[in-house]
Amino acid sequence: MVAVTCCGPDVQPAIPAPTYYLKSSNMSKAYSTEQSIYAGVDVGASHTKVALIDTAGHLCGHGVRKSGVNFSATAEMCLADALHMANCTPDQVTHTVSTGYGRHNVTYATGNQTEIGCHAKGCYFYFPEAITVIDIGGQDNKIIKLDSQGRRISFKMNRKCAAGTGAFLEEMATRLDIPLSDMDGLARQSSETVKIGSYCTVFSATEVLKYVRQGEKVQDIIKGLFASVIRRVLEMDALTEKVVMTGGVVAHNPYLIDLFEEHIGRVIMTPPFPQLAGAIGAALYAKANQTSDNE
Amino acid sequence: MAHEKKQLLRRLESAKELSRFMADYYYELNEAALSGKQKIAWCTSVGPAELLRSLGYLIYFPETHAAMLGATRMATEMIPTANAMGYSPEICSYLTADIGAFVKGITPLSTAYKGISSVPKPDVLVYNTNQCRDVLDWFNWYGDKFNAPVIGIQSHRSVGEITESHIASIASQIENLVAPLEQLAGRKLDMDALKQAVALSRECSDLWAKCLATASAKPSPLTFFDATTLMGPAVVGRGTLQAVKTYRLLLDELLERVAGGKGALVGEEKFRLYWDGMPVWGRLGMHSTMFAELNVNVIASTYCSSWIFSALDSSDPFKSMARAYTELFIARDDTYKEKYIQSKLEVFGCDGILYHNARTCPNNTNCLYGMPQRLFAKTGIPFVTMDGDLNDLRCLSDEQTKTNIEAFIEQLEEMK
Numbered sequence: 001m002v003a004v005t006c007c008g009p010d011v012q013p014a015i016p017a018p019t020y021y022l023k024s025s026n027m028s029k030a031y032s033t034e035q036s037i038y039a040g041v042d043v044g045a046s047h048t049k050v051a052l053i054d055t056a057g058h059l060c061g062h063g064v065r066k067s068g069v070n071f072s073a074t075a076e077m078c079l080a081d082a083l084h085m086a087n088c089t090p091d092q093v094t095h096t097v098s099t100g101y102g103r104h105n106v107t108y109a110t111g112n113q114t115e116i117g118c119h120a121k122g123c124y125f126y127f128p129e130a131i132t133v134i135d136i137g138g139q140d141n142k143i144i145k146l147d148s149q150g151r152r153i154s155f156k157m158n159r160k161c162a163a164g165t166g167a168f169l170e171e172m173a174t175r176l177d178i179p180l181s182d183m184d185g186l187a188r189q190s191s192e193t194v195k196i197g198s199y200c201t202v203f204s205a206t207e208v209l210k211y212v213r214q215g216e217k218v219q220d221i222i223k224g225l226f227a228s229v230i231r232r233v234l235e236m237d238a239l240t241e242k243v244v245m246t247g248g249v250v251a252h253n254p255y256l257i258d259l260f261e262e263h264i265g266r267v268i269m270t271p272p273f274p275q276l277a278g279a280i281g282a283a284l285y286a287k288a289n290q291t292s293d294n295e
Numbered sequence: 296m297a298h299e300k301k302q303l304l305r306r307l308e309s310a311k312e313l314s315r316f317m318a319d320y321y322y323e324l325n326e327a328a329l330s331g332k333q334k335i336a337w338c339t340s341v342g343p344a345e346l347l348r349s350l351g352y353l354i355y356f357p358e359t360h361a362a363m364l365g366a367t368r369m370a371t372e373m374i375p376t377a378n379a380m381g382y383s384p385e386i387c388s389y390l391t392a393d394i395g396a397f398v399k400g401i402t403p404l405s406t407a408y409k410g411i412s413s414v415p416k417p418d419v420l421v422y423n424t425n426q427c428r429d430v431l432d433w434f435n436w437y438g439d440k441f442n443a444p445v446i447g448i449q450s451h452r453s454v455g456e457i458t459e460s461h462i463a464s465i466a467s468q469i470e471n472l473v474a475p476l477e478q479l480a481g482r483k484l485d486m487d488a489l490k491q492a493v494a495l496s497r498e499c500s501d502l503w504a505k506c507l508a509t510a511s512a513k514p515s516p517l518t519f520f521d522a523t524t525l526m527g528p529a530v531v532g533r534g535t536l537q538a539v540k541t542y543r544l545l546l547d548e549l550l551e552r553v554a555g556g557k558g559a560l561v562g563e564e565k566f567r568l569y570w571d572g573m574p575v576w577g578r579l580g581m582h583s584t585m586f587a588e589l590n591v592n593v594i595a596s597t598y599c600s601s602w603i604f605s606a607l608d609s610s611d612p613f614k615s616m617a618r619a620y621t622e623l624f625i626a627r628d629d630t631y632k633e634k635y636i637q638s639k640l641e642v643f644g645c646d647g648i649l650y651h652n653a654r655t656c657p658n659n660t661n662c663l664y665g666m667p668q669r670l671f672a673k674t675g676i677p678f679v680t681m682d683g684d685l686n687d688l689r690c691l692s693d694e695q696t697k698t699n700i701e702a703f704i705e706q707l708e709e710m711k
């Protein structure tokens with residue numbers, strides 16, 4: 001794994017960046033205190049993410065924390081983390097756009113956009129072509145289709161039920177009594193996938209218990225759960241064009257991407273920091289707002 | 296200093312007249328129920344109201360009562376009672392809310408209209424299954440409760456082209472209702488009275504159609520959310536002169552707005568949307584404010600147009616009633632529905648469509664069999680689907696709706 005360096009002193013990025021999706025993010029610049037930067041804050045149901053970009057659109061700092069119950073305070077702390085990483089001061093943040101569930105709780109934001117718009121913008125920044133974005137989040141999944149100009153053609157959100165989302169995997173990890181962070185590694189060791197067919201989280205849990213009772217290997221059950229997540233996503237919409245995946249779930253479980261590729265027989269692209277796609281999109285909106293303010 | 300709320304929507308003066316109409320309507324029913332001086336028929340929203348009127352019945356529409364339960368947000372508290380009685384949470388939440396409220400001895404009428412303590416007892420219940428089977432189950436339950444006869448029309452569903460045999464079968468079913476209704480009413484059908492009721496019903500329908508058509512003006516003088524409450528007299532008062540008078544007033548006011556270039560939104564009308572499906576009754580205010588804040592006007596809908604009966608013809612009452620009840624959007628096949636919506640999108644100059652996926656009413660939900668995708672392919676007009684329900688607020692997430700709508704408007708802005 002390539003270590004991600006950043007402009008701040010010894011700050012580890014909040015999420016590891018596997019080699020295969022590390023792109024040209026310029027994280028090693030030193031920023032003079034005069035340089036303007038733009039902040040994007042994505043307050044998700046599960047995690048809050050802050051991304052800072054410079055005038056050239058390069059990611060220069062970020063912060064990720066559990067959203068908890070005080071969205072506003074968490075957003076402040078994430079910003080502080082990101083500023084520390086970027087070696088920047090709060091004064092340098094010229095514009096901030098918030099997004100996500102708690103977008104209206106970010107007191108320092110100068111504007112807000114939906115997470116649909118921000119994920120789309122964040123992905124198009126890295127892949128400027130007609131793409132289908134699949135975001136697997138903590139509480140919901142989104143499928144967003146963009147044309148070659150980056151304009152949204154359609155989008156779909158799944159929030160009726162937790163099935164297929166991060167919350168589903170979290171619930172299943174608890175049932176299986178394993179740490180969430182072990183799921184990816186265990187799934188990779190599976191030799192056979194068990195079939196989890198139900199699209200209700202409660203029914204799926206019953207299926208998992210059945211397999212546990214039958215003595216199936218936990219590795220195979222987890223791979224089955226990953227396959228079930230994929231099926232839930234594929235039921236949402238037809239995938240057209242090139243596919244980009246984002247979200248905390250794939251950031252922490254890159255094996256899901258491999259399985260998804262196997263399933264659809266196509267290469268899946270991921271931005272450098274899949275969990276930050278929405279925050280980066282928000283920061284890009286902040287930068288665009290600044291540009292239009294100056295016009 | 297007190298924080299002044301920005302006015303987002305213009306109120307319609309004539310709405311007061313329509314509210315008065317509804318009050319008079321319920322008081323008249325209550326009076327009849329208490330005195331027993333006039334017979335009361337319960338009727339489904341597109342049942343044979345004209346026939347009932349001409350036989351002297353006062354008509355009560357349980358669907359309107361159920362919508363009131365929704366609008367007052369009482370429904371969600373009532374539904375579980377019916378669920379526990381064996382009526383699934385997956386079926387019509389008008390039915391479950393209404394039966395639940397009845398069992399609990401609660402009605403929103405008593406809060407809205409002082410002195411009314413219950414729904415009026417029926418002498419007969421008359422249904423038409425042109426909208427769904429749920430109405431029959433609903434009426435049968437009450438028929439049993441009140442020991443009142445349940446009679447009606449078994450309609451054709453998913454009708455493509457309307458043929459003479461469709462009309463003949465429905466017309467004969469309406470005619471077959473005459474004898475039992477005459478017997479209960481204690482009087483013979485006067486054909487002139489029927490013709491007059493049909494004529495008034497047609498006039499009411501034409502006026503309502505004209506009111507809705509004013510929304511094609513830019514900016515639109517009307518919102519869908521206004522229309523859902525303004526349509527009250529078209530639903531409960533068709534066949535009466537009072538309903539006709541009320542809509543004349545409304546139409547005048549709407550035309551005046553159009554002439555003055557005044558829209559229903561105080562601010563700019565940036566986008567115009569078409570609403571397919573039922574309203575979320577418990578969220579009418581919230582939704583109308585949410586759209587207005589985004590400078591979006593939901594101007595037209597399939598739902599509010601369902602009480603336009605252009606086929607009614609007083610010279611041929613039975614057959615024209617049969618045609619009008621069969622022409623109903625909800626009773627038609629998807630090919631018809633698609634063409635219908637497509638033409639509305641053009642007439643009203645809509646920028647997008649919102650499909651309400653109402654959990655408990657697949658009959659009024661048109662996004663379950665690929666129609667949004669097909670219409671999008673034909674028209675290029677973007678769509679968004681909203682998960683919700685007409686009455687059961689357990690089936691929706693306000694947060695999800697807000698994000699969905701905001702994201703959709705962002706999308707429309709990008710496509711501009």
Ligand code: SF4
Binds near residue numbers: 387388389427428685
């Ligand atoms: S059409 Fe829908 S809402 Fe109306 S009565 Fe039937 S099931 Fe209920």
